[in-house]
Amino acid sequence: MCVRRCVITVGDLGEFGVVNRIAGRLPQGEGVMLGPGDDAAMVAAPDGRVVVSTDLLVERRHFRLDWSGGRDVGRKAAAQNLADIAAMGAVPTSIVVGLGIPAELPVAWLDALTDGFREECAVVGASVVGGDITRSDLVVIGVTALGDLRGRAPVTRSGARPGHVVAVAGRLGYAAAGLALLAAGVAAGSGVLAEAVTAHRRPCPPYEEGPRAAALGASAMLDVSDGLVQDIGHVAAASGVRVELDPGSFAVGEPVAAAAEELGQDPLEWVLTGGEDHALAAVFPPDVRLPPSWQVVGRVVEGEGVLVHGRQVGQGGWDHFR
Amino acid sequence: MCVRRCVITVGDLGEFGVVNRIAGRLPQGEGVMLGPGDDAAMVAAPDGRVVVSTDLLVERRHFRLDWSGGRDVGRKAAAQNLADIAAMGAVPTSIVVGLGIPAELPVAWLDALTDGFREECAVVGASVVGGDITRSDLVVIGVTALGDLRGRAPVTRSGARPGHVVAVAGRLGYAAAGLALLAAGVAAGSGVLAEAVTAHRRPCPPYEEGPRAAALGASAMLDVSDGLVQDIGHVAAASGVRVELDPGSFAVGEPVAAAAEELGQDPLEWVLTGGEDHALAAVFPPDVRLPPSWQVVGRVVEGEGVLVHGRQVGQGGWDHFR
Numbered sequence: 001m002c003v004r005r006c007v008i009t010v011g012d013l014g015e016f017g018v019v020n021r022i023a024g025r026l027p028q029g030e031g032v033m034l035g036p037g038d039d040a041a042m043v044a045a046p047d048g049r050v051v052v053s054t055d056l057l058v059e060r061r062h063f064r065l066d067w068s069g070g071r072d073v074g075r076k077a078a079a080q081n082l083a084d085i086a087a088m089g090a091v092p093t094s095i096v097v098g099l100g101i102p103a104e105l106p107v108a109w110l111d112a113l114t115d116g117f118r119e120e121c122a123v124v125g126a127s128v129v130g131g132d133i134t135r136s137d138l139v140v141i142g143v144t145a146l147g148d149l150r151g152r153a154p155v156t157r158s159g160a161r162p163g164h165v166v167a168v169a170g171r172l173g174y175a176a177a178g179l180a181l182l183a184a185g186v187a188a189g190s191g192v193l194a195e196a197v198t199a200h201r202r203p204c205p206p207y208e209e210g211p212r213a214a215a216l217g218a219s220a221m222l223d224v225s226d227g228l229v230q231d232i233g234h235v236a237a238a239s240g241v242r243v244e245l246d247p248g249s250f251a252v253g254e255p256v257a258a259a260a261e262e263l264g265q266d267p268l269e270w271v272l273t274g275g276e277d278h279a280l281a282a283v284f285p286p287d288v289r290l291p292p293s294w295q296v297v298g299r300v301v302e303g304e305g306v307l308v309h310g311r312q313v314g315q316g317g318w319d320h321f322r
Numbered sequence: 323m324c325v326r327r328c329v330i331t332v333g334d335l336g337e338f339g340v341v342n343r344i345a346g347r348l349p350q351g352e353g354v355m356l357g358p359g360d361d362a363a364m365v366a367a368p369d370g371r372v373v374v375s376t377d378l379l380v381e382r383r384h385f386r387l388d389w390s391g392g393r394d395v396g397r398k399a400a401a402q403n404l405a406d407i408a409a410m411g412a413v414p415t416s417i418v419v420g421l422g423i424p425a426e427l428p429v430a431w432l433d434a435l436t437d438g439f440r441e442e443c444a445v446v447g448a449s450v451v452g453g454d455i456t457r458s459d460l461v462v463i464g465v466t467a468l469g470d471l472r473g474r475a476p477v478t479r480s481g482a483r484p485g486h487v488v489a490v491a492g493r494l495g496y497a498a499a500g501l502a503l504l505a506a507g508v509a510a511g512s513g514v515l516a517e518a519v520t521a522h523r524r525p526c527p528p529y530e531e532g533p534r535a536a537a538l539g540a541s542a543m544l545d546v547s548d549g550l551v552q553d554i555g556h557v558a559a560a561s562g563v564r565v566e567l568d569p570g571s572f573a574v575g576e577p578v579a580a581a582a583e584e585l586g587q588d589p590l591e592w593v594l595t596g597g598e599d600h601a602l603a604a605v606f607p608p609d610v611r612l613p614p615s616w617q618v619v620g621r622v623v624e625g626e627g628v629l630v631h632g633r634q635v636g637q638g639g640w641d642h643f644r
Contacts, residue, residue: 039544040410042373042476043372051362053452054452054464055420056422061456084362088361130374130375131376132376134384142378142464144466157360238359
């Protein structure tokens with residue numbers, strides 16, 4: 001009979017109970033040649049190359065357990081890695097997850113986290129093929145994603161040339177607006193403000209636009225994780241060019257505009273410097289005919305740095321140590 | 323002039339300063355098609371498959387900053403992942419590292435950590451091809467290793483059959499003896515006790531024996547990370563067999579014997595249940611002629627579980643949550 005404590009925790013199950021429980025919630029897709037349960041997994045790399053990216057998320061820094069549920073955290077952790085793979089022009093095939101969790105963590109939260117990983121991977125047809133679990137006072141999540149370029153060259157940050165155009169696919173400023181609403185304690189309820197909060201909890205990267213941009217001939221690409229101005233600055237630096245952004249060209253999303261009005265902020269600030277939406281920013285030669293999912297927001301010229309409204313701007317994004 | 327604080331910290335450099343500093347210390351090997359500095363790296367996977375394994379290490383749980391230097395931690399974090407790749411019969415090609423560190427961490431420690439990663443990777447001809455860095459109160463390290471099977475089938479845990487022999491390559495009990503010495507506050511100085519302490523700080527996995535065992539026809543293999551009895555129990559379970567270990571067959575290393583005498587412990591306990599040496603344990607069909615680097619320590623019979631001295635033993639290894 002359960003009197004004092006009815007919540008089953010990770011400590012109740014033990015390490016191997018937890019591992020088996022997680023593995024049981026993870027179906028394996030067709031590119032997976034060996035899934036969880038051994039020293040390593042094995043994944044197909046059909047064109048003889050593999051693209052790999054890793055990210056580490058730490059509780060209270062990348063997510064708060066009172067602002068996000070386990071499923072949100074799983075989706076977000078997977079999404080930010082899968083977006084890195086897409087930003088190379090590749091199709092994600094799999095992720096592995098290193099998980100540090102407290103013994104007191106409810107198993108239900110871990111189930112939700114696992115479901116979040118599985119669901120976000122399913123969006124792109126990828127599988128969670130393996131992982132590692134250990135004890136930690138705060139929740140720590142290391143995700144590594146693998147991807148397949150399908151014979152194409154990777155789209156790096158260094159191919160932008162003067163005369164090329166800069167375009168963006170996906171949302172900008174949504175996650176930053178949602179975070180600002182949460183930080184201000186605004187009860188977003190449902191409706192347009194809630195959409196911004198949801199965007200903070202679960203980014204919606206436009207994965208399929210990565211390989212599409214590569215096929216269209218993109219000369220440079222990255223995912224916007226620290227803010228567009230800062231991230232496109234990496235393209236400018238790696239390519240040895242200047243990027244001029246035209247703030248007038250940005251479509252400010254309705255949730256971003258509504259949150260800005262609610263909080264008395266400038267929505268464009270979030271659009272230009274807000275991270276975590278994992279939009280894709282790419283550079284294309286001028287003769288490429290872009291589909292409507294790509295919005296032209298600037299151009300590449302000779303020089304260096306990033307210009308907004310004709311003014312050189314600082315990084316204006318996120319530095320984890322400053 | 324430096325009066326109050328002469329140590330340069332991670333916070334002084336900032337995120338991008340740190341990233342550039344780390345990348346500058348990491349030469350890239352020939353299988354690396356795109357190294358650090360983009361959304362993802364790209365590595366050759368010559369036979370159209372890639373083996374992948376991940377581990378998460380947390381300060382105070384997997385290492386202590388007063389017991390291990392940055393270089394030790396880097397070597398150990400890399401080693402335990404590279405050993406997982408070897409245990410599949412594969413050759414490691416690369417690692418990516420997710421790093422959580424405090425802003426107050428001295429840059430010199432981070433340099434040493436990076437050197438440790440590079441050095442351990444160099445042992446097997448692998449490269450550190452990418453990573454992620456974020457702020458964290460404790461040092462947290464997520465390592466993911468990739469490997470190449472060179473056209474061979476992976477050696478899993480499930481191929482052991484009655485009549486096969488169980489053999490071990492590498493050290494057993496060294497790291498556990500070293501940890502016990504550190505925990506007891508024994509000043510190991512130099513000599514044979516120091517060798518055990520060094521083994522705790524920097525495991526020495528017999529990497530090359532993994533592909534070698536695969537080529538010899540090993541039917542099952544894993545790396546000993548939680549203790550031989552517990553880990554070989556995973557082989558027994560996955561293969562649906564019983565493993566009988568013969569404790570008389572184990573050569574107890576001199577540092578293990580000396581530490582046991584110093585602390586009044588049973589050295590065989592460390593040999594059978596001590597983890598973190600990352601020895602390789604493999605199962606071979608009886609007709610395989612084993613080289614001297616592989617020591618036969620038991621046999622596979624019908625049944626289940628692990629028998630030592632004819633007695634069924636519990637897991638007797640490490641559970642992170644118990």
